[in-house]
Amino acid sequence: MTQASSGSYIEHHLEHLQLNLDTMTMGNNGFWTLNLDTFIIGLITALMIGGVLRYVAVRIQSGVPSRLQSFVEVAVDFVARSVGETYHGKSLLIAPLALTLLLWIFFMNAMDLLPVDLVPMIVEGFGPEKFKIVPTADPNMTFAMSISVFFLVLYYNFTQKGWHLGKEVLTQPFGPYLFPLNILFRLIEELVRPFSLALRLFGNMFAGELIFVIIAMLPWWAQWLPGGIWAIFHILIISIQAFIFMMLTIAYLAMAHETH
Amino acid sequence: MEVASLIAQVQSFKAIAAALFIGLAGLGTAIGFGILGGKFVEGVARQPELSNMLMVRVLIMAGLVDAFAVISIVMGLILFFTNGPFVSYVLEVANQVKV
Numbered sequence: 001m002t003q004a005s006s007g008s009y010i011e012h013h014l015e016h017l018q019l020n021l022d023t024m025t026m027g028n029n030g031f032w033t034l035n036l037d038t039f040i041i042g043l044i045t046a047l048m049i050g051g052v053l054r055y056v057a058v059r060i061q062s063g064v065p066s067r068l069q070s071f072v073e074v075a076v077d078f079v080a081r082s083v084g085e086t087y088h089g090k091s092l093l094i095a096p097l098a099l100t101l102l103l104w105i106f107f108m109n110a111m112d113l114l115p116v117d118l119v120p121m122i123v124e125g126f127g128p129e130k131f132k133i134v135p136t137a138d139p140n141m142t143f144a145m146s147i148s149v150f151f152l153v154l155y156y157n158f159t160q161k162g163w164h165l166g167k168e169v170l171t172q173p174f175g176p177y178l179f180p181l182n183i184l185f186r187l188i189e190e191l192v193r194p195f196s197l198a199l200r201l202f203g204n205m206f207a208g209e210l211i212f213v214i215i216a217m218l219p220w221w222a223q224w225l226p227g228g229i230w231a232i233f234h235i236l237i238i239s240i241q242a243f244i245f246m247m248l249t250i251a252y253l254a255m256a257h258e259t260h
Numbered sequence: 261m262e263v264a265s266l267i268a269q270v271q272s273f274k275a276i277a278a279a280l281f282i283g284l285a286g287l288g289t290a291i292g293f294g295i296l297g298g299k300f301v302e303g304v305a306r307q308p309e310l311s312n313m314l315m316v317r318v319l320i321m322a323g324l325v326d327a328f329a330v331i332s333i334v335m336g337l338i339l340f341f342t343n344g345p346f347v348s349y350v351l352e353v354a355n356q357v358k359v
Contacts, residue, residue: 007343014342200323203331210337237326244323 006217013116013213015130016138017123026128035138042135045107049100075103082247087254094253097152101145102246108135109205109238113231116212136241137205139198146198149249153193156256164259197248204241208234263354270346274339281336285329292325
């Protein structure tokens, strides 16, 4: 492949199926743009996870569980253990939130394991030329999740700590006499969180996708080995990234609940 | 011909920049993972019963160490494989000069 065509092949894979929200036509409109592919795939994975969990929960049985039930039980147990290790209060929100984040991010990441050209080719049969299959390789998706977590942390900081929050912001970590520095440090600490949370997930998924695209540009007989190796390595990455997002969310929320 | 040599110059600098992006990121993560894995083995050797707990911590840290290196590598790959703004800027200026 020549330089120009490989460049356009990659750029074709980096563009979203976009909806202009002002005129309701396809196309980019700056801020008022909806990335339809991210939205649809994210919605489908969310509905599938919710449906499967609901299906298992309704038909739950003691005795010998079915394979699906065992799988769901492993996931729920795992999340319950992780939450129990980090967070020691009473909250009806943290554990379900953690389970949702873990499963949803895992399955959105797992879209990366589908062949890079398969879904865009199927979609192209229906008309649209561009389609990105991995929702978490879109910074809008990851920032949406991390900013939601950020607002939850703010909410629990204010409701759980009350006036202690003011004391904490003013006196941690350098004591009361350096309170301007304390406020500055606290602000930076809180504001950096959503960025690091979102960019970490986005960067990993985007990199993985790009490397699959680059592998897909090799001649067909050379794709199997690097593709296989990278896919196996990527299974590790997608699980770890989903796990990290969940663990950090739990840790942030636990910190928001604990008064010093 | 002059334009071609200019573009060649831009491309060569792009290649060097991509190499720095990917190479330095790889170097940093390599050092990070070396320290991480070494300390993990040390910890397990000292208290083998904690290995499960330590493994979880190591995986979290591995993800954290990994993240920014991966972002840097992506920047390098995009720079290397896509046409980017640099060459088109050179062409634009060259066209203006010609007219």
